[in-house]
Amino acid sequence: MLMSMTGFGRASGTFESKKISVEVRSLNSKGLDLNARIHNYYKELEPLARKQVTEQLERGKIDLTINLDSTGDSKTYSINTDLAKAYFKDLKSINDEIGNTTEDYLSVLLRMPEIFVNEREELSEGEKETVLKLVGESCGKLNEFRRQEGIALEKEFTERIEGIRTLLTEVPKYEQERIETVRERIRKGLEEIAASGYDENRLEQELVYYIEKLDVSEEKMRLANHLDYFLETMKTPGAGKKLGFISQEIGREINTLGSKSNHAEMQKLVVDMKDNLEKIKEQVLNTL
Known part of the structure; x- marks a missing residue:
């Protein structure tokens, strides 16, 4: 299942006369960028808290905040x-x-x-466990938030990929028409150049050259395969970076299809494909 990199988690609890609250926020990032703001009383727990957040959240621009409020007569x-x-x-x-x-x-x-x-006393093992448990709970809530966002991402990705596939199925009906257009254009050109006649063999050679140059069968096949691969990869954990690479490959095939189209209606299809792909790329940046 996909997970978003954006999320928020909060957990709070008490230990003796102290009220402890932990908040974790996450935004998209290429790697793990962890910023910790921890109450001075719990500063010694920062390495352990960082390790716990890193293991549970993996990636993202993450802000960890640990606050402490006294609920009794204790003072430090x-x-x-x-x-x-x-x-x-x-x-x-x-x-x-x-x-x-x-x-x-x-x-x-x-x-x-x-x-x-x-007058700060050494932290007891019980207090340390309480704080770190709250860190774990807040990370767990953030991950649940990420999973819910991931459901929406998966739905949008599927719709966009299928949108590109539908546009791809529209391409073949314009392919023969553009070849005939090229054939007629070459024939008229030759007639203007040589009113007395022209070499039919040379015409056929030119047609073969242009047909091969304009052939998009390989691009269609590769694009269809990339679309399938994107949907398959979407089902694997931590697929965000890989989906980014696949979307780049999809873009290359769409661009090549556009450069070879030589037909107004085919170019419109390519533009619509690119529009769907841009929406995918925007959301892939926020995918874990």
Whole structure:
């Protein structure tokens, strides 16, 4: 089944007094481009979180966000009271010496270095497991989102491929007509050049040359095979890059068909084929 590279997943949970939320977003990309924004409290888990996201999501421009909110009285810092008192004493002494009337020392104290002491404890195994489990859940939800988008992609690809195939079946009814047109054009040209007559053998040789030059039977066969191959490949996992290569081959055959068409109605068919193919190429870029 096809999967889109675009998706979103979110999971949240609690551990003791902490509320943890994880979000994963993904857009299309040629490879894996992972950007992680992780709360400082869980920074040590970044390598493990990255590994988990890489294994589950494979490809895409991915944003991983891990947030932490406290739900209780826990705190990860305290105020260095002794240092704050020392700062206060010095500030007051300087203030008295210069005769400043300002006595708002608190706002100044809070900006002084080392006033806040980090009380962060080592993460327990249980908390680590909780965070990584939420990362896994968010990736799982994103993949489910991708699968739903993939269903829509598969439907559109099938419709576009069959649209090209239908146009291809219209080509044969113009092939004989254009050969007759070429034959008549050559005959008239020869009559104008040599009113006294012309070499019938030379005419036949020229006709054979042009018929071979305008023959599109191989292009039709290869194009039909590429269309079948596209639909077959669509059923395999992680087919996005391969579908891109196949669509390029489809484009080459359509272009060759157009250059050989030499007929207005056939050229219209080619234009419609190209229109379908461009829609396919746009969506292939978003296919995992």
